[in-house]
Amino acid sequence: MNDNVLSVSELTGVIRHLLTEGIGDVSVSGEISNYKQHSSGHRYFSLKDDDAQIAGVMWKSRTLRFVPEDGMRVVVHGRLSVYPPQGRYQIDVTAMTPAGLGDLHLAFEALKRKLDAKGYFALARKRDLPTLPHVIGVITSKTGAAIQDVLSTIRLRFPIATVIVRPAMVQGDGAAEDVAQAIKEMQGSKAEVLIVGRGGGSIEDLWAFNTEVVADAIYHSEIPVISAVGHETDFTIADFVADVRAATPTAAAMLATPTPVAELLRVVDEYAMRMREAMVDTITELSDMTEEFLQGGRARRLTERIHLYMQRADDLEQRGLTSIRHAIDLMRHRVDHAVVLCTTLHPLAPLRRGFAMIERNGAVLNAASPLSIDDTITLRRAHDVSTATITSTTQQDITEITHGKED
Amino acid sequence: MAKKTDQPTIEQQLKRLEEIAMLLDAGDAPLDEQLRSYEEGMALAKQCREYLAAAELRITSISGDDASV
Numbered sequence: 001m002n003d004n005v006l007s008v009s010e011l012t013g014v015i016r017h018l019l020t021e022g023i024g025d026v027s028v029s030g031e032i033s034n035y036k037q038h039s040s041g042h043r044y045f046s047l048k049d050d051d052a053q054i055a056g057v058m059w060k061s062r063t064l065r066f067v068p069e070d071g072m073r074v075v076v077h078g079r080l081s082v083y084p085p086q087g088r089y090q091i092d093v094t095a096m097t098p099a100g101l102g103d104l105h106l107a108f109e110a111l112k113r114k115l116d117a118k119g120y121f122a123l124a125r126k127r128d129l130p131t132l133p134h135v136i137g138v139i140t141s142k143t144g145a146a147i148q149d150v151l152s153t154i155r156l157r158f159p160i161a162t163v164i165v166r167p168a169m170v171q172g173d174g175a176a177e178d179v180a181q182a183i184k185e186m187q188g189s190k191a192e193v194l195i196v197g198r199g200g201g202s203i204e205d206l207w208a209f210n211t212e213v214v215a216d217a218i219y220h221s222e223i224p225v226i227s228a229v230g231h232e233t234d235f236t237i238a239d240f241v242a243d244v245r246a247a248t249p250t251a252a253a254m255l256a257t258p259t260p261v262a263e264l265l266r267v268v269d270e271y272a273m274r275m276r277e278a279m280v281d282t283i284t285e286l287s288d289m290t291e292e293f294l295q296g297g298r299a300r301r302l303t304e305r306i307h308l309y310m311q312r313a314d315d316l317e318q319r320g321l322t323s324i325r326h327a328i329d330l331m332r333h334r335v336d337h338a339v340v341l342c343t344t345l346h347p348l349a350p351l352r353r354g355f356a357m358i359e360r361n362g363a364v365l366n367a368a369s370p371l372s373i374d375d376t377i378t379l380r381r382a383h384d385v386s387t388a389t390i391t392s393t394t395q396q397d398i399t400e401i402t403h404g405k406e407d
Numbered sequence: 408m409a410k411k412t413d414q415p416t417i418e419q420q421l422k423r424l425e426e427i428a429m430l431l432d433a434g435d436a437p438l439d440e441q442l443r444s445y446e447e448g449m450a451l452a453k454q455c456r457e458y459l460a461a462a463e464l465r466i467t468s469i470s471g472d473d474a475s476v
Contacts, residue, residue, distance in 0.1 A: 271424040278431035
Protein backbone atom coordinates (compact mmCIF):
# COMPACT_ATOMS: atom_id res chain seq x y z
CA MET A 1 0.00 0.00 0.00
CA ASN A 2 1.28 3.46 -0.62
CA ASP A 3 0.32 6.82 0.69
CA ASN A 4 -1.32 7.92 -2.58
CA VAL A 5 -4.56 6.12 -1.88
CA LEU A 6 -7.43 8.56 -2.33
CA SER A 7 -10.91 8.42 -0.96
CA VAL A 8 -13.72 8.41 -3.54
CA SER A 9 -14.60 11.93 -2.54
CA GLU A 10 -11.01 13.08 -2.97
CA LEU A 11 -10.80 11.53 -6.44
CA THR A 12 -14.13 13.04 -7.42
CA GLY A 13 -12.82 16.37 -6.23
CA VAL A 14 -9.81 16.05 -8.49
CA ILE A 15 -12.01 15.10 -11.47
CA ARG A 16 -14.32 17.97 -10.75
CA HIS A 17 -11.36 20.33 -10.72
CA LEU A 18 -10.05 18.97 -14.01
CA LEU A 19 -13.43 19.27 -15.71
CA THR A 20 -14.60 22.61 -14.40
CA GLU A 21 -11.27 24.39 -14.50
CA GLY A 22 -9.70 22.51 -17.39
CA ILE A 23 -12.69 22.67 -19.75
CA GLY A 24 -15.22 24.98 -18.10
CA ASP A 25 -17.54 26.90 -20.45
CA VAL A 26 -18.72 25.03 -23.53
CA SER A 27 -21.08 25.45 -26.46
CA VAL A 28 -22.27 22.10 -27.73
CA SER A 29 -24.64 21.08 -30.47
CA GLY A 30 -26.51 17.83 -30.30
CA GLU A 31 -29.82 16.07 -30.22
CA ILE A 32 -32.04 16.13 -27.15
CA SER A 33 -33.04 12.81 -25.62
CA ASN A 34 -34.74 11.75 -22.38
CA TYR A 35 -35.95 15.28 -21.82
CA LYS A 36 -37.76 15.59 -18.49
CA GLN A 37 -39.02 18.63 -16.70
CA HIS A 38 -39.19 17.76 -13.01
CA SER A 39 -42.08 19.06 -10.92
CA SER A 40 -39.53 21.37 -9.28
CA GLY A 41 -39.19 23.14 -12.65
CA HIS A 42 -35.63 21.95 -13.31
CA ARG A 43 -35.02 20.23 -16.66
CA TYR A 44 -32.92 17.11 -17.12
CA PHE A 45 -31.92 15.61 -20.46
CA SER A 46 -29.14 14.06 -22.49
CA LEU A 47 -27.44 15.57 -25.46
CA LYS A 48 -26.24 13.08 -27.97
CA ASP A 49 -24.91 12.47 -31.44
CA ASP A 50 -24.28 9.21 -33.27
CA ASP A 51 -21.41 8.13 -31.06
CA ALA A 52 -21.71 9.77 -27.68
CA GLN A 53 -23.96 11.39 -25.16
CA ILE A 54 -23.60 13.73 -22.22
CA ALA A 55 -26.03 14.60 -19.42
CA GLY A 56 -27.40 18.10 -19.17
CA VAL A 57 -29.31 19.99 -16.55
CA MET A 58 -31.02 23.35 -16.96
CA TRP A 59 -32.18 24.86 -13.70
CA LYS A 60 -35.62 26.38 -13.36
CA SER A 61 -34.07 29.84 -12.98
CA ARG A 62 -32.65 29.71 -16.52
CA THR A 63 -34.87 31.21 -19.21
CA LEU A 64 -36.03 28.82 -21.89
CA ARG A 65 -38.10 30.34 -24.72
CA PHE A 66 -39.30 27.09 -26.25
CA VAL A 67 -40.25 23.59 -25.19
CA PRO A 68 -37.49 21.11 -26.11
CA GLU A 69 -38.53 17.70 -27.38
CA ASP A 70 -36.64 14.47 -27.78
CA GLY A 71 -34.95 14.37 -31.16
CA MET A 72 -34.74 18.15 -31.46
CA ARG A 73 -31.38 19.52 -32.53
CA VAL A 74 -30.19 22.26 -30.21
CA VAL A 75 -27.17 24.31 -29.30
CA VAL A 76 -26.54 24.64 -25.58
CA HIS A 77 -24.22 26.99 -23.73
CA GLY A 78 -23.08 26.14 -20.24
CA ARG A 79 -20.39 24.91 -17.93
CA LEU A 80 -19.19 21.41 -17.17
CA SER A 81 -19.96 20.23 -13.65
CA VAL A 82 -19.81 17.05 -11.64
CA TYR A 83 -22.51 15.43 -9.57
CA PRO A 84 -20.53 13.51 -6.92
CA PRO A 85 -23.35 11.33 -5.47
CA GLN A 86 -23.67 9.51 -8.81
CA GLY A 87 -20.16 10.07 -10.13
CA ARG A 88 -21.67 11.83 -13.11
CA TYR A 89 -20.43 14.73 -15.13
CA GLN A 90 -22.93 16.94 -16.88
CA ILE A 91 -23.38 20.31 -18.53
CA ASP A 92 -24.97 23.00 -16.37
CA VAL A 93 -26.86 24.66 -19.24
CA THR A 94 -27.40 28.42 -19.10
CA ALA A 95 -28.94 28.90 -22.57
CA MET A 96 -30.44 26.67 -25.21
CA THR A 97 -31.53 27.52 -28.74
CA PRO A 98 -32.97 25.32 -31.47
CA ALA A 99 -30.03 24.62 -33.77
CA GLY A 100 -31.79 25.54 -37.01
CA LEU A 101 -32.82 28.94 -35.70
CA GLY A 102 -29.72 29.61 -33.72
CA ASP A 103 -28.57 32.48 -35.92
CA LEU A 104 -31.89 34.30 -35.78
CA HIS A 105 -32.09 33.87 -32.04
CA LEU A 106 -28.59 35.18 -31.61
CA ALA A 107 -29.37 38.16 -33.83
CA PHE A 108 -32.56 38.78 -31.87
CA GLU A 109 -30.76 38.69 -28.54
CA ALA A 110 -27.96 40.89 -29.81
CA LEU A 111 -30.35 43.55 -31.16
CA LYS A 112 -32.43 43.37 -28.01
CA ARG A 113 -29.36 44.00 -25.85
CA LYS A 114 -28.21 46.84 -28.08
CA LEU A 115 -31.55 48.67 -28.14
CA ASP A 116 -32.13 48.07 -24.45
CA ALA A 117 -28.78 49.74 -23.77
CA LYS A 118 -29.86 52.68 -25.96
CA GLY A 119 -32.98 53.12 -23.82
CA TYR A 120 -35.45 52.08 -26.54
CA PHE A 121 -37.45 49.96 -24.10
CA ALA A 122 -37.50 52.42 -21.20
CA LEU A 123 -40.83 52.42 -19.42
CA ALA A 124 -40.49 56.15 -18.87
CA ARG A 125 -40.95 56.86 -22.57
CA LYS A 126 -44.09 54.77 -22.98
CA ARG A 127 -46.92 57.15 -23.84
CA ASP A 128 -50.57 56.95 -22.86
CA LEU A 129 -52.98 56.17 -25.65
CA PRO A 130 -55.77 58.65 -26.45
CA THR A 131 -59.05 57.73 -24.77
CA LEU A 132 -61.24 58.96 -27.64
CA PRO A 133 -59.14 58.78 -30.83
CA HIS A 134 -60.63 60.53 -33.83
CA VAL A 135 -58.22 58.95 -36.28
CA ILE A 136 -56.55 55.55 -35.93
CA GLY A 137 -53.69 54.56 -38.22
CA VAL A 138 -53.32 50.91 -39.18
CA ILE A 139 -50.19 49.46 -40.77
CA THR A 140 -50.44 45.86 -41.84
CA SER A 141 -50.89 43.65 -44.85
CA LYS A 142 -53.82 44.55 -47.08
CA THR A 143 -54.73 40.88 -47.12
CA GLY A 144 -54.91 38.42 -44.28
CA ALA A 145 -56.89 38.18 -41.10
CA ALA A 146 -55.12 40.97 -39.20
CA ILE A 147 -56.63 43.88 -41.17
CA GLN A 148 -60.09 42.33 -41.03
CA ASP A 149 -59.82 41.69 -37.28
CA VAL A 150 -58.71 45.26 -36.63
CA LEU A 151 -61.38 46.89 -38.81
CA SER A 152 -64.26 44.76 -37.55
CA THR A 153 -63.25 45.32 -33.92
CA ILE A 154 -63.06 49.10 -34.36
CA ARG A 155 -66.30 49.14 -36.37
CA LEU A 156 -68.05 47.28 -33.58
CA ARG A 157 -66.63 49.24 -30.65
CA PHE A 158 -65.89 52.71 -31.94
CA PRO A 159 -67.48 53.52 -35.30
CA ILE A 160 -67.19 57.28 -34.66
CA ALA A 161 -63.48 57.06 -35.56
CA THR A 162 -61.80 57.31 -38.92
CA VAL A 163 -59.29 54.60 -39.78
CA ILE A 164 -56.37 55.30 -42.08
CA VAL A 165 -54.97 52.11 -43.52
CA ARG A 166 -51.44 52.07 -44.89
CA PRO A 167 -51.01 48.66 -46.53
CA ALA A 168 -47.54 47.27 -45.95
CA MET A 169 -45.53 44.21 -46.75
CA VAL A 170 -45.20 42.34 -43.49
CA GLN A 171 -42.94 39.50 -44.57
CA GLY A 172 -40.32 38.71 -47.13
CA ASP A 173 -37.56 40.84 -48.65
CA GLY A 174 -38.09 44.55 -48.10
CA ALA A 175 -40.85 44.03 -45.52
CA ALA A 176 -38.91 45.67 -42.68
CA GLU A 177 -38.14 48.73 -44.83
CA ASP A 178 -41.77 49.00 -45.97
CA VAL A 179 -43.15 48.81 -42.42
CA ALA A 180 -40.64 51.44 -41.29
CA GLN A 181 -41.55 53.65 -44.27
CA ALA A 182 -45.25 53.25 -43.48
CA ILE A 183 -44.69 54.41 -39.89
CA LYS A 184 -42.83 57.46 -41.21
CA GLU A 185 -45.62 58.26 -43.69
CA MET A 186 -48.21 58.09 -40.93
CA GLN A 187 -46.41 60.92 -39.12
CA GLY A 188 -47.87 63.35 -41.64
CA SER A 189 -51.44 62.12 -41.11
CA LYS A 190 -54.02 63.03 -38.47
CA ALA A 191 -53.67 59.63 -36.82
CA GLU A 192 -53.55 59.86 -33.03
CA VAL A 193 -52.56 56.25 -32.46
CA LEU A 194 -50.94 53.64 -34.71
CA ILE A 195 -51.53 49.92 -34.84
CA VAL A 196 -48.56 48.17 -36.44
CA GLY A 197 -48.60 44.44 -36.87
CA ARG A 198 -49.59 41.21 -38.50
CA GLY A 199 -51.02 37.84 -37.59
CA GLY A 200 -48.96 35.04 -36.12
CA GLY A 201 -46.32 33.08 -37.95
CA SER A 202 -42.93 31.47 -37.68
CA ILE A 203 -39.96 33.42 -36.41
CA GLU A 204 -38.88 33.96 -40.02
CA ASP A 205 -42.36 35.27 -40.95
CA LEU A 206 -42.27 37.76 -38.09
CA TRP A 207 -38.70 38.81 -38.79
CA ALA A 208 -39.48 42.30 -40.13
CA PHE A 209 -40.62 43.17 -36.60
CA ASN A 210 -37.27 42.08 -35.17
CA THR A 211 -35.23 44.53 -37.23
CA GLU A 212 -33.49 47.69 -36.20
CA VAL A 213 -35.07 49.73 -39.00
CA VAL A 214 -38.59 49.01 -37.68
CA ALA A 215 -37.47 49.52 -34.07
CA ASP A 216 -36.04 52.93 -35.08
CA ALA A 217 -39.23 53.95 -36.85
CA ILE A 218 -41.34 53.05 -33.82
CA TYR A 219 -38.87 54.75 -31.50
CA HIS A 220 -39.03 57.98 -33.49
CA SER A 221 -42.80 57.95 -34.04
CA GLU A 222 -44.49 61.10 -32.73
CA ILE A 223 -47.70 59.07 -32.60
CA PRO A 224 -48.09 56.41 -29.89
CA VAL A 225 -47.65 52.94 -31.36
CA ILE A 226 -49.44 49.72 -30.46
CA SER A 227 -47.55 46.68 -31.70
CA ALA A 228 -49.64 43.68 -32.64
CA VAL A 229 -47.41 40.94 -33.91
CA GLY A 230 -48.38 37.31 -33.92
CA HIS A 231 -49.92 35.47 -31.06
CA GLU A 232 -49.55 35.74 -27.35
CA THR A 233 -46.32 33.81 -27.00
CA ASP A 234 -44.38 35.65 -29.71
CA PHE A 235 -42.47 38.67 -28.47
CA THR A 236 -40.69 40.79 -31.06
CA ILE A 237 -38.30 43.71 -30.82
CA ALA A 238 -41.18 45.90 -32.07
CA ASP A 239 -43.20 44.79 -29.03
CA PHE A 240 -40.48 45.99 -26.70
CA VAL A 241 -40.14 49.40 -28.38
CA ALA A 242 -43.86 50.09 -28.86
CA ASP A 243 -45.75 52.19 -26.33
CA VAL A 244 -48.16 49.32 -25.83
CA ARG A 245 -47.82 45.69 -26.88
CA ALA A 246 -50.95 43.82 -27.90
CA ALA A 247 -50.98 40.03 -28.12
CA THR A 248 -53.09 40.03 -31.29
CA PRO A 249 -54.40 42.51 -33.88
CA THR A 250 -57.87 42.24 -32.29
CA ALA A 251 -56.42 43.09 -28.88
CA ALA A 252 -54.61 46.06 -30.47
CA ALA A 253 -57.89 47.37 -31.89
CA MET A 254 -59.45 47.12 -28.44
CA LEU A 255 -56.54 48.96 -26.81
CA ALA A 256 -56.85 51.69 -29.46
CA THR A 257 -60.50 52.17 -28.54
CA PRO A 258 -60.47 52.07 -24.73
CA THR A 259 -63.85 53.77 -24.39
CA PRO A 260 -66.31 52.03 -26.69
CA VAL A 261 -69.36 53.83 -27.99
CA ALA A 262 -71.60 51.66 -25.77
CA GLU A 263 -69.79 53.17 -22.78
CA LEU A 264 -70.21 56.70 -24.16
CA LEU A 265 -73.95 56.10 -24.60
CA ARG A 266 -74.12 54.99 -20.98
CA VAL A 267 -72.30 58.17 -19.90
CA VAL A 268 -74.69 60.36 -21.91
CA ASP A 269 -77.70 58.60 -20.35
CA GLU A 270 -76.18 59.10 -16.92
CA TYR A 271 -75.79 62.85 -17.50
CA ALA A 272 -79.36 63.08 -18.80
CA MET A 273 -80.61 61.26 -15.71
CA ARG A 274 -78.60 63.51 -13.40
CA MET A 275 -79.96 66.63 -15.09
CA ARG A 276 -83.53 65.35 -14.91
CA GLU A 277 -83.22 64.47 -11.22
CA ALA A 278 -81.63 67.81 -10.35
CA MET A 279 -84.36 69.72 -12.20
CA VAL A 280 -87.12 67.71 -10.51
CA ASP A 281 -85.48 68.42 -7.13
CA THR A 282 -85.32 72.15 -7.82
CA ILE A 283 -88.92 72.36 -8.97
CA THR A 284 -90.14 70.26 -6.05
CA GLU A 285 -88.31 72.55 -3.66
CA LEU A 286 -89.84 75.68 -5.22
CA SER A 287 -93.25 74.12 -5.21
CA ASP A 288 -92.85 73.19 -1.54
CA MET A 289 -91.83 76.75 -0.72
CA THR A 290 -94.90 78.14 -2.51
CA GLU A 291 -97.16 75.66 -0.77
CA GLU A 292 -95.62 76.54 2.58
CA PHE A 293 -96.20 80.20 1.91
CA LEU A 294 -99.81 79.72 0.90
CA GLN A 295 -100.57 77.61 3.96
CA GLY A 296 -98.43 79.67 6.26
CA GLY A 297 -99.64 82.20 8.81
CA ARG A 298 -98.95 85.39 6.86
CA ALA A 299 -101.22 84.64 3.93
CA ARG A 300 -104.01 83.30 6.14
CA ARG A 301 -103.92 86.29 8.48
CA LEU A 302 -104.06 88.69 5.54
CA THR A 303 -107.05 86.88 4.11
CA GLU A 304 -108.78 86.99 7.49
CA ARG A 305 -108.12 90.72 7.74
CA ILE A 306 -109.53 91.31 4.27
CA HIS A 307 -112.68 89.42 5.18
CA LEU A 308 -113.02 91.31 8.48
CA TYR A 309 -112.68 94.72 6.86
CA MET A 310 -115.13 93.81 4.10
CA GLN A 311 -117.69 92.64 6.60
CA ARG A 312 -117.39 95.75 8.76
CA ALA A 313 -117.72 98.00 5.71
CA ASP A 314 -120.83 96.11 4.58
CA ASP A 315 -122.35 96.30 8.07
CA LEU A 316 -121.92 100.05 8.21
CA GLU A 317 -123.37 100.54 4.75
CA GLN A 318 -126.37 98.34 5.45
CA ARG A 319 -127.20 100.32 8.53
CA GLY A 320 -127.27 103.42 6.31
CA LEU A 321 -125.29 105.40 8.68
CA THR A 322 -124.19 108.11 6.22
CA SER A 323 -122.52 109.97 9.00
CA ILE A 324 -119.84 107.41 8.99
CA ARG A 325 -119.38 107.49 5.21
CA HIS A 326 -115.82 108.44 5.87
CA ALA A 327 -115.27 105.36 8.01
CA ILE A 328 -116.54 103.21 5.13
CA ASP A 329 -114.15 104.81 2.66
CA LEU A 330 -111.34 104.25 5.10
CA MET A 331 -112.34 100.62 5.44
CA ARG A 332 -112.45 100.12 1.63
CA HIS A 333 -109.03 101.65 1.36
CA ARG A 334 -107.69 99.19 3.95
CA VAL A 335 -109.25 96.29 2.05
CA ASP A 336 -107.69 97.45 -1.21
CA HIS A 337 -104.34 97.74 0.50
CA ALA A 338 -104.63 94.24 1.95
CA VAL A 339 -105.52 92.81 -1.48
CA VAL A 340 -102.50 94.48 -3.05
CA LEU A 341 -100.32 93.09 -0.31
CA CYS A 342 -101.69 89.64 -0.82
CA THR A 343 -101.20 89.56 -4.58
CA THR A 344 -97.69 90.91 -4.36
CA LEU A 345 -96.64 88.26 -1.90
CA HIS A 346 -96.10 85.78 -4.73
CA PRO A 347 -92.80 84.00 -3.93
CA LEU A 348 -91.05 85.30 -7.02
CA ALA A 349 -92.29 88.87 -6.64
CA PRO A 350 -90.24 90.15 -3.70
CA LEU A 351 -87.08 90.84 -5.67
CA ARG A 352 -89.01 93.00 -8.13
CA ARG A 353 -90.51 94.89 -5.22
CA GLY A 354 -87.11 95.76 -3.82
CA PHE A 355 -86.62 92.88 -1.42
CA ALA A 356 -83.29 91.09 -1.47
CA MET A 357 -82.42 87.42 -1.35
CA ILE A 358 -79.58 86.60 1.01
CA GLU A 359 -76.96 84.03 0.05
CA ARG A 360 -74.03 82.79 2.03
CA ASN A 361 -71.30 80.65 0.43
CA GLY A 362 -73.45 80.34 -2.67
CA ALA A 363 -76.51 78.98 -0.86
CA VAL A 364 -79.75 80.86 -0.32
CA LEU A 365 -80.43 81.52 3.37
CA ASN A 366 -83.91 80.95 4.67
CA ALA A 367 -85.31 82.53 7.82
CA ALA A 368 -84.19 79.61 9.94
CA SER A 369 -80.51 79.92 8.98
CA PRO A 370 -78.78 81.99 11.69
CA LEU A 371 -76.49 84.88 10.75
CA SER A 372 -73.40 85.65 12.79
CA ILE A 373 -71.23 88.70 13.19
CA ASP A 374 -68.61 88.96 10.40
CA ASP A 375 -70.51 86.59 8.09
CA THR A 376 -69.98 87.62 4.47
CA ILE A 377 -73.27 87.52 2.65
CA THR A 378 -74.43 88.22 -0.87
CA LEU A 379 -77.50 90.40 -1.37
CA ARG A 380 -79.22 89.48 -4.60
CA ARG A 381 -81.79 92.03 -5.75
CA ALA A 382 -83.74 92.20 -8.99
CA HIS A 383 -80.99 93.95 -10.91
CA ASP A 384 -77.81 93.73 -8.87
CA VAL A 385 -75.73 91.58 -6.55
CA SER A 386 -73.78 93.02 -3.60
CA THR A 387 -71.57 91.68 -0.89
CA ALA A 388 -72.02 92.71 2.73
CA THR A 389 -70.62 91.83 6.11
CA ILE A 390 -72.86 91.39 9.15
CA THR A 391 -71.99 93.87 11.91
CA SER A 392 -74.84 93.09 14.30
CA THR A 393 -77.90 90.88 14.61
CA THR A 394 -80.96 91.10 16.85
CA GLN A 395 -83.60 88.43 17.29
CA GLN A 396 -86.98 89.76 16.15
CA ASP A 397 -89.83 87.60 14.94
CA ILE A 398 -91.59 88.77 11.80
CA THR A 399 -95.03 88.37 13.44
CA GLU A 400 -94.10 91.18 15.85
CA ILE A 401 -93.85 93.50 12.88
CA THR A 402 -97.01 92.48 11.10
CA HIS A 403 -99.12 92.03 14.20
CA GLY A 404 -97.54 94.29 16.78
CA LYS A 405 -99.85 97.23 16.15
CA GLU A 406 -102.94 95.28 15.07
CA ASP A 407 -106.33 96.71 15.87
CA MET B 408 -59.99 62.43 -45.61
CA ALA B 409 -63.16 62.95 -43.63
CA LYS B 410 -64.99 66.18 -44.30
CA LYS B 411 -63.85 68.87 -41.89
CA THR B 412 -66.69 70.44 -39.95
CA ASP B 413 -67.01 72.91 -37.10
CA GLN B 414 -69.13 70.47 -35.10
CA PRO B 415 -67.96 70.27 -31.50
CA THR B 416 -66.14 67.02 -30.82
CA ILE B 417 -67.72 64.31 -28.72
CA GLU B 418 -65.32 65.21 -25.87
CA GLN B 419 -66.49 68.82 -25.97
CA GLN B 420 -70.10 67.70 -25.97
CA LEU B 421 -69.56 65.35 -23.03
CA LYS B 422 -67.73 68.12 -21.18
CA ARG B 423 -70.68 70.48 -21.75
CA LEU B 424 -73.09 67.81 -20.51
CA GLU B 425 -71.02 67.47 -17.36
CA GLU B 426 -70.98 71.24 -16.82
CA ILE B 427 -74.76 71.42 -17.14
CA ALA B 428 -75.27 68.44 -14.83
CA MET B 429 -73.04 70.11 -12.23
CA LEU B 430 -74.87 73.44 -12.56
CA LEU B 431 -78.23 71.72 -12.10
CA ASP B 432 -76.92 69.58 -9.23
CA ALA B 433 -75.77 72.74 -7.42
CA GLY B 434 -79.26 74.16 -7.96
CA ASP B 435 -78.32 77.70 -6.95
CA ALA B 436 -78.48 79.43 -10.33
CA PRO B 437 -81.57 81.53 -11.11
CA LEU B 438 -84.52 79.36 -12.04
CA ASP B 439 -84.81 80.54 -15.63
CA GLU B 440 -81.09 79.89 -16.18
CA GLN B 441 -81.53 76.40 -14.78
CA LEU B 442 -84.46 75.79 -17.10
CA ARG B 443 -82.52 77.04 -20.12
CA SER B 444 -79.53 74.85 -19.20
CA TYR B 445 -81.80 71.86 -18.70
CA GLU B 446 -83.27 72.30 -22.16
CA GLU B 447 -79.81 72.70 -23.67
CA GLY B 448 -78.57 69.61 -21.81
CA MET B 449 -81.46 67.43 -22.87
CA ALA B 450 -81.14 68.53 -26.50
CA LEU B 451 -77.40 67.86 -26.37
CA ALA B 452 -77.89 64.42 -24.83
CA LYS B 453 -80.33 63.53 -27.60
CA GLN B 454 -77.92 64.80 -30.24
CA CYS B 455 -75.06 62.77 -28.71
CA ARG B 456 -77.15 59.60 -28.61
CA GLU B 457 -78.15 60.01 -32.24
CA TYR B 458 -74.60 60.72 -33.29
CA LEU B 459 -73.19 57.72 -31.40
CA ALA B 460 -75.92 55.36 -32.56
CA ALA B 461 -75.74 56.38 -36.22
CA ALA B 462 -71.94 56.53 -36.60
CA GLU B 463 -70.39 54.46 -39.36
CA LEU B 464 -66.69 53.73 -39.44
CA ARG B 465 -64.86 55.72 -42.09
CA ILE B 466 -61.92 53.95 -43.68
CA THR B 467 -59.39 55.65 -45.90
CA SER B 468 -56.28 54.25 -47.42
CA ILE B 469 -52.95 55.88 -48.10
CA SER B 470 -50.55 54.67 -50.74
CA GLY B 471 -48.20 51.83 -50.22
CA ASP B 472 -47.08 49.07 -52.48
CA ASP B 473 -48.14 45.94 -50.73
CA ALA B 474 -46.21 43.66 -53.01
CA SER B 475 -47.18 40.65 -50.94
CA VAL B 476 -50.74 40.73 -52.30
